[in-house]
Amino acid sequence: AQKITQTQPGMFVQEKEAVTLDCTYDTSDQSYGLFWYKQPSSGEMIFLIYQGSYDEQNATEGRYSLNFQKARKSANLVISASQLGDSAMYFCAMSYINDYKLSFGAGTTVTVRA
Amino acid sequence: DTGVSQDPRHKITKRGQNVTFRCDPISEHNRLYWYRQTLGQGPEFLTYFQNEAQLEKSRLLSDRFSAERPKGSFSTLEIQRTEQGDSAMYLCASSLGTGGYEQYFGPGTRLTVT
Numbered sequence: 001a002q003k004i005t006q007t008q009p010g011m012f013v014q015e016k017e018a019v020t021l022d023c024t025y026d027t028s029d030q031s032y033g034l035f036w037y038k039q040p041s042s043g044e045m046i047f048l049i050y051q052g053s054y055d056e057q058n059a060t061e062g063r064y065s066l067n068f069q070k071a072r073k074s075a076n077l078v079i080s081a082s083q084l085g086d087s088a089m090y091f092c093a094m095s096y097i098n099d100y101k102l103s104f105g106a107g108t109t110v111t112v113r114a
Numbered sequence: 115d116t117g118v119s120q121d122p123r124h125k126i127t128k129r130g131q132n133v134t135f136r137c138d139p140i141s142e143h144n145r146l147y148w149y150r151q152t153l154g155q156g157p158e159f160l161t162y163f164q165n166e167a168q169l170e171k172s173r174l175l176s177d178r179f180s181a182e183r184p185k186g187s188f189s190t191l192e193i194q195r196t197e198q199g200d201s202a203m204y205l206c207a208s209s210l211g212t213g214g215y216e217q218y219f220g221p222g223t224r225l226t227v228t
Contacts, residue, residue, distance in 0.1 A: 104156030
């Protein structure tokens with residue numbers, strides 16, 4: 001089974017600054033996908049960004065970008081120009097391409113300060 | 115297009131009672147997933163369906179748990195003889211059958227067993 005590690009339990013960031021959330025994964029498979037989800041205090045998991053293991057370019061979605069380093073097995077999320085509404089729990093997740101189920105890390109809480 | 119919906123949002127029950135949760139996926143999605151999330155942890159996979167077929171069940175899904183998706187649209191998750199350890203958030207997600215790896219989550223059902 002794949003293992004996802006998020007080493008930062010909590011982070012504070014100043015409004016308008018960028019923040020990087022760390023994620024490492026452990027797998028011997030070559031075909032997989034990496035995901036980031038946001039979970040505000042309301043509880044709903046919101047999909048942010050996806051990176052396939054064969055994608056050569058790092059994924060970007062608006063203010064979110066995924067720094068994918070395959071050899072190091074890391075998939076860090078960068079949130080640029082932080083906003084107060086970015087305060088939430090962020091989860092890194094992984095699935096094998098033909099397996100679909102997601103395995104999640106323990107999450108990182110981000111608090112944006114005005 | 116509406117998102118994934120779940121009902122009820124909250125359920126309080128006494129130990130030993132049976133409970134049933136419902137999930138309505140995004141209409142064109144043929145894959146449907148159930149996850150369980152306990153406080154401070156990432157979601158854990160329980161089971162998933164492709165159309166009406168239940169293709170995988172986690173070992174977390176004891177014989178007290180059963181899930182159905184009778185017509186390939188909505189799904190139900192039933193827990194029989196609830197225990198205090200069943201207290202958690204139960205999340206439902208759905209995804210496209212082909213080409214769409216990202217899963218979209220509902221708001222969850224928070225179960226409290228007293």
